[in-house]
Amino acid sequence: MNPSIGTATPVDAFLLDVQSGLSKSQKTLSCKYLYDQRGSELFDKICETDEYYPTRTELQIMERNADSIADQIGSRVMLVEYGSGSSIKTRVLLDALDTPVAYVPVDISEDHLLRTAKGLQTAYPETEILPVVADFTQPFSLPQSNQDYSHVAIYFPGSTIGNFTPEAAGELLQFMSSILGPQGGLLIGIDLQKEVSVIESAYNDQAGITSDFNLNLLSRINSELDGDFRLDEFKHQAVYNSDQHRIEISIVSQRDQQVRIGGTTFSFRKGETIRTEYSHKYTIDGFAEFASQYGFALHKHWTDSRDYFGVLHLVL
Numbered sequence: 001m002n003p004s005i006g007t008a009t010p011v012d013a014f015l016l017d018v019q020s021g022l023s024k025s026q027k028t029l030s031c032k033y034l035y036d037q038r039g040s041e042l043f044d045k046i047c048e049t050d051e052y053y054p055t056r057t058e059l060q061i062m063e064r065n066a067d068s069i070a071d072q073i074g075s076r077v078m079l080v081e082y083g084s085g086s087s088i089k090t091r092v093l094l095d096a097l098d099t100p101v102a103y104v105p106v107d108i109s110e111d112h113l114l115r116t117a118k119g120l121q122t123a124y125p126e127t128e129i130l131p132v133v134a135d136f137t138q139p140f141s142l143p144q145s146n147q148d149y150s151h152v153a154i155y156f157p158g159s160t161i162g163n164f165t166p167e168a169a170g171e172l173l174q175f176m177s178s179i180l181g182p183q184g185g186l187l188i189g190i191d192l193q194k195e196v197s198v199i200e201s202a203y204n205d206q207a208g209i210t211s212d213f214n215l216n217l218l219s220r221i222n223s224e225l226d227g228d229f230r231l232d233e234f235k236h237q238a239v240y241n242s243d244q245h246r247i248e249i250s251i252v253s254q255r256d257q258q259v260r261i262g263g264t265t266f267s268f269r270k271g272e273t274i275r276t277e278y279s280h281k282y283t284i285d286g287f288a289e290f291a292s293q294y295g296f297a298l299h300k301h302w303t304d305s306r307d308y309f310g311v312l313h314l315v316l
């Protein structure tokens with residue numbers, strides 16, 4: 001079970017991204033760097049907070065509708081998951097599918113991916129587990145399977161699409177449609193628009209775990225890129241932008257200060273923000289219309305009783 005190596009991100013790329021992001025007038029750091037070992041652990045803890053509803057809501061939708069979802073996806077599928085797929089959601093889907101031929105988790109973090117893949121291979125001996133180490137924001141090739149499959153389905157849970165600007169999300173849908181081919185389908189989780197206070201609380205939990213998760217990016221720069229961010233001089237901020245329908249997550253400098261990263265100095269004004277993440281919220285119809293520009297048609301969708309979250313099945 002050797003992984004295919006795609007375009008994983010080496011340390012150099014991290015440094016270049018950080019340097020260019022902090023040189024912009026609106027400083028930015030890519031949210032994909034939030035998920036190192038500690039970041040992934042903190043994200044798992046976020047999912048357990050009372051305020052953060054998306055993960056448990058999506059899981060509940062998957063559990064309650066597993067048979068109907070599996071029915072839509074069809075049998076003898078090659079299921080390609082964008083993201084690490086260690087989660088219970090993946091297992092709910094694999095359990096419900098009719099003889100899935102292959103399961104292809106695609107992730108940038110090799111260690112995590114391979115550990116997950118091993119566990120899944122033991123649990124699903126009939127399904128070929130074919131991990132691909134790649135940054136799925138770039139095109140990558142599907143691995144060869146030993147058995148014939150009838151079609152490919154992409155599973156993109158977690159509302160991760162929300163992290164992308166509409167432009168980047170469109171590009172991603174374009175890549176997906178090129179990978180899919182005829183009869184291909186996309187099962188995607190999206191967080192839905194709702195009362196602003198519910199959304200803002202989800203990104204500002206009382207226990208401060210989301211704050212730790214966000215500021216962990218600075219610790220990561222300190223340790224991996226020889227930076228000297230003082231974490232107590234920066235604060236987490238998450239505000240809903242109602243015009244753009246998105247949560248905007250930033251790190252705010254608490255005073256005028258300078259930070260050195262691998263020999264380069266960056267200046268921060270008091271109150272200046274580093275944008276670390278967007279989380280766009282959609283409506284079912286809005287997303288369906290957006291995806292239709294890339295050739296996708298909404299076939300069926302499932303939601304929870306409060307309409308907090310949607311799982312959509314789109315076909316080419």
Ligand code: AVJ
Binds near residue numbers: 160202278
């Ligand atoms: C993993 C991208 C779905 O946007 O809700 C949670 C990430 N950031 N709290 C989200 C996140 C802060 C999360 N996704």
